[in-house]
Amino acid sequence: MFSKSLFKQSCKANGMMWLIITVAVCFMLSCVMLISGRGDISTTKDAIQNTIIDGEIESSLQKRALNQYEIGNDAMKHFDEAFIASYTTAYTNALQSGVPAERAAPAASMAAYAEAAADLQNTYYPQLIDSLGYKADSDEAKEVQGVIFYTLNHMQEDGSYLFDAFYEEHGEVLAHYTDLLSTITERTHADEREKYVMDHVSAFLAGNMSSKENVEKNLDALSDYGVTEEMYADFGYSDYATLKNLSGAAIVDYRANLEYRLDNLKDGESEESVRSELKQEVTNSLLASLPEEVADALDEIGQMDMYGILVGSIFFKMAGLLLPIIYMIMTSNALIAGQVDSGSMAYILSTSTKRRTVTFTQGIYLAGSLFLMFVCTTITSIICLNSVDVFTTLNNEKLLLLNLGAFLVMFAMSGICFLTSCWFDRSKRAMALGGGLSMFFLVATMLGLFGSPILPSIIRMDALNNFNYCSIITLFDPISILDGTTDYLWEFGILAVGGIICYIIGAIRFRKKDLPL
Amino acid sequence: MNTVIEAKKLTKDYGDGRGVFDIDLRIGQGEMVGFAGTNGSGKTTTIRQIMGFVKPTSGSVCVNGLEAWKHSSEYVRKIGYVPGEIAFPDLKTGTAFLRSQADFLGVKDLSYAQELIERLQLDPNASLKRMSKGMKQKTAIVAALMGNPDILLLDEPTTGLDPLMRCAFLDIIREQHALGKTIFMSSHMFEELETTCDRVALIVNGKIADIVSVEDIRNPKYREYKIEFNQKKDYEAFKSLHYQIVRDQPKYQQVTVSLFSEELDGLFRDLSSMDVRFIAEVRYNLEKYFRNRLGSSQEKEIEENVQ
Numbered sequence: 038m039f040s041k042s043l044f045k046q047s048c049k050a051n052g053m054m055w056l057i058i059t060v061a062v063c064f065m066l067s068c069v070m071l072i073s074g075r076g077d078i079s080t081t082k083d084a085i086q087n088t089i090i091d092g093e094i095e096s097s098l099q100k101r102a103l104n105q106y107e108i109g110n111d112a113m114k115h116f117d118e119a120f121i122a123s124y125t126t127a128y129t130n131a132l133q134s135g136v137p138a139e140r141a142a143p144a145a146s147m148a149a150y151a152e153a154a155a156d157l158q159n160t161y162y163p164q165l166i167d168s169l170g171y172k173a174d175s176d177e178a179k180e181v182q183g184v185i186f187y188t189l190n191h192m193q194e195d196g197s198y199l200f201d202a203f204y205e206e207h208g209e210v211l212a213h214y215t216d217l218l219s220t221i222t223e224r225t226h227a228d229e230r231e232k233y234v235m236d237h238v239s240a241f242l243a244g245n246m247s248s249k250e251n252v253e254k255n256l257d258a259l260s261d262y263g264v265t266e267e268m269y270a271d272f273g274y275s276d277y278a279t280l281k282n283l284s285g286a287a288i289v290d291y292r293a294n295l296e297y298r299l300d301n302l303k304d305g306e307s308e309e310s311v312r313s314e315l316k317q318e319v320t321n322s323l324l325a326s327l328p329e330e331v332a333d334a335l336d337e338i339g340q341m342d343m344y345g346i347l348v349g350s351i352f353f354k355m356a357g358l359l360l361p362i363i364y365m366i367m368t369s370n371a372l373i374a375g376q377v378d379s380g381s382m383a384y385i386l387s388t389s390t391k392r393r394t395v396t397f398t399q400g401i402y403l404a405g406s407l408f409l410m411f412v413c414t415t416i417t418s419i420i421c422l423n424s425v426d427v428f429t430t431l432n433n434e435k436l437l438l439l440n441l442g443a444f445l446v447m448f449a450m451s452g453i454c455f456l457t458s459c460w461f462d463r464s465k466r467a468m469a470l471g472g473g474l475s476m477f478f479l480v481a482t483m484l485g486l487f488g489s490p491i492l493p494s495i496i497r498m499d500a501l502n503n504f505n506y507c508s509i510i511t512l513f514d515p516i517s518i519l520d521g522t523t524d525y526l527w528e529f530g531i532l533a534v535g536g537i538i539c540y541i542i543g544a545i546r547f548r549k550k551d552l553p554l
Numbered sequence: 555m556n557t558v559i560e561a562k563k564l565t566k567d568y569g570d571g572r573g574v575f576d577i578d579l580r581i582g583q584g585e586m587v588g589f590a591g592t593n594g595s596g597k598t599t600t601i602r603q604i605m606g607f608v609k610p611t612s613g614s615v616c617v618n619g620l621e622a623w624k625h626s627s628e629y630v631r632k633i634g635y636v637p638g639e640i641a642f643p644d645l646k647t648g649t650a651f652l653r654s655q656a657d658f659l660g661v662k663d664l665s666y667a668q669e670l671i672e673r674l675q676l677d678p679n680a681s682l683k684r685m686s687k688g689m690k691q692k693t694a695i696v697a698a699l700m701g702n703p704d705i706l707l708l709d710e711p712t713t714g715l716d717p718l719m720r721c722a723f724l725d726i727i728r729e730q731h732a733l734g735k736t737i738f739m740s741s742h743m744f745e746e747l748e749t750t751c752d753r754v755a756l757i758v759n760g761k762i763a764d765i766v767s768v769e770d771i772r773n774p775k776y777r778e779y780k781i782e783f784n785q786k787k788d789y790e791a792f793k794s795l796h797y798q799i800v801r802d803q804p805k806y807q808q809v810t811v812s813l814f815s816e817e818l819d820g821l822f823r824d825l826s827s828m829d830v831r832f833i834a835e836v837r838y839n840l841e842k843y844f845r846n847r848l849g850s851s852q853e854k855e856i857e858e859n860v861q
Contacts, residue, residue, distance in 0.1 A: 375644075384697065386630065
């Protein structure tokens with residue numbers, strides 16, 4: 038079955054090409070693995086990731102600021118109504134009981150303030166909590182409570198204000214609501230109130246968020262995404278001034294837009310819908326503001342094992358296959374069809390070497406030389422992996438599987454080339470069909486890459502994914518190997534069996550055909 | 555005499571009338587048979603079938619009683635084959651090729667190969683790619699002969715050889731023949747077949763037109779002589795004698811007569827009294843023979859077609 042002499046001859050004839058191609062492939066492989074292993078890939082990834090995280094945190098802060106502003110503003114509006122109602126009652130009562138008007142007004146004002154504040158505390162706040170569906174002692178309820186009462190900044194009986202200390206701590210000197218009460222009935226009051234609420238809410242939010250306790254709490258929640266204290270500080274989210282500017286700007290933005298939109302209400306728009314729409318606009322996060330696919334893609338990048346994909350899907354599945362395919366096309370042709378075409382096969386067959394022995398020996402040489410090539414790349418890749426320090430799920434075992442997969446793909450394709458080489462007498466035809474098909478598979482895989490899920494969806498062209506269905510290289514699935522699933526096992530099986538079948542059909546055909554020797 | 559190569563109704567039809575048809579041929583042990591025919595007449599196809607490279611459409615060819623298509627691998631080792639179109643494996647030099655071939659054949663002793671190399675004045679260290687056609691041919695001949703095969707199958711082995719080398723080669727073939735090797739050699743040159751072979755088969759359009767023994771050509775029953783006279787009267791007188799005149803050229807006073815060997819004595823007696831300018835034997839050869847045969851068979855074919 039096996040002819041040593043023929044094997045020796047094939048080694049001599051094709052050994053040089055094998056050596057050159059193997060050295061080239063190993064060189065390419067080590068370049069890819071060593072250079073990309075120096076961290077360039079993860080830097081890119083980190084930059085993208087940080088942008089996303091930064092944007093996400095910012096937008097959630099803005100959202101919070103607007104929510105708090107709305108809550109505060111509504112509460113103060115309610116306060117105003119309650120104040121006016123009780124003031125009117127108190128003032129009328131005082132006049133009726135004969136108090137002179139100049140004394141009745143301040144007294145009524147004092148009484149109304151106390152009553153409105155009490156109403157806010159005892160009626161409005163519990164109702165609001167209730168309608169929002171929060172439990173009385175939940176964090177959310179406490180936040181709402183904080184917003185309302187820090188905004189009100191209640192004046193105590195001794196004339197001091199309850200939360201002045203808090204504001205002063207951050208260097209804020211803010212107006213007191215009691216000063217605004219004298220003009221409460223004037224048209225400008227609404228504007229003044231809104232500005233008052235804005236100042237207080239943004240100061241409250243900034244103070245709150247920059248407190249050590251809250252910073253730690255946020256870091257805790259973000260640590261899953263790799264956010265460190267340093268990065269968080271870098272973004273500026275633990276700094277009072279930055280936070281205040283950010284929330285203040287968001288509220289100003291919102292107010293300006295709201296005013297404009299309310300003045301120019303279109304058909305079918307209610308004040309409510311405009312408010313929620315604007316809130317959405319202002320607080321849109323980076324992810325939400327990009328098209329959905331892009332957002333998904335950026336999200337994906339965060340979870341990608343870039344190094345593994347580069348080595349597995351880019352090198353072993355495509356770039357690293359090109360040279361072996363060239364070797365395989367030329368060698369499979371030289372082993373059978375070329376010798377039949379030139380006529381030199383006559384010398385082999387006239388030495389009692391059976392045709393079966395010829396195909397068996399040449400098949401062993403072809404598959405064996407490819408196997409040896411991938412043994413070399415396996416050794417190279419393991420050495421390279423162990424000499425780079427990079428974040429990846431790749432390990433020696435997975436590298437072994439990647440190399441095995443690449444070999445099996447080459448084995449299956451060499452089966453096709455061997456078959457055409459045995460089938461045709463003309464090496465031109467054998468090369469055109471077998472080699473053409475192999476190159477087609479490779480090109481289809483390259484095009485298919487642009488539509489495959491390993492590519493971030495932002496630059497993915499789904500139509501190109503169809504190319505993946507017409508290439509047998511698709512049966513080599515580095516992602517499955519990297520993810521540790523077992524899908525690749527049956528795909529390996531198909532490749533191996535397909536390759537063997539092609540070799541056998543080729544051998545049978547070669548035994549039965551006429552040879553022009 | 556044992557039959558070594560035997561073709562029975564061997565047919566390979568490539569369509570359009572190309573191929574070989576109903577070849578019947580027996581080559582005995584130690585016999586040397588030539589295979590003559592024009593280009594494309596089917597010589598190579600027949601030889602390929604003997605080597606077991608091509609499957610016959612019908613009929614069979616056996617070597618040592620083994621059917622070629624199925625069992626060729628069992629006997630090809632005993633055949634020294636020189637293909638019609640020489641192409642070597644992808645090796646560097648002639649030496650490398652001969653070594654590899656020796657390896658295949660299991661030949662350990664390369665002294666005979668060395669002797670052949672010297673006799674053919676071959677430089678085996680030349681690169682196979684740069685070899686001229688003649689060099690390649692010589693290398694192929696050495697490769698075919700070095701295994702000391704019992705049978706030689708030579709497909710136009712002398713093409714590309716210069717006249718001197720052809721002589722050297724034909725000497726080697728004759729030696730092999732003398733050693734009792736069975737040889738089947740195709741050629742389109744009748745002369746070299748005539749000087750080496752025992753029998754020659756002529757193949758025309760895929761069919762064996764004739765097989766002739768070279769002995770018969772060399773020693774024909776009757777021979778032709780050309781005689782020219784100085785005197786017109788001698789010429790006239792000679793013509794009046796009862797010789798079979800094949801050709802008459804009055805202008806030169808020349809006649810060509812055909813006669814059996816026994817009549818030769820009588821001819822000389824008749825001529826002794828005449829003034830003869832010269833007398834020469836017109837050599838009869840294979841080419842002439844086949845030309846005659848072909849002419850008549852083609853005429854026959856035409857007649858058949860007409861009928």
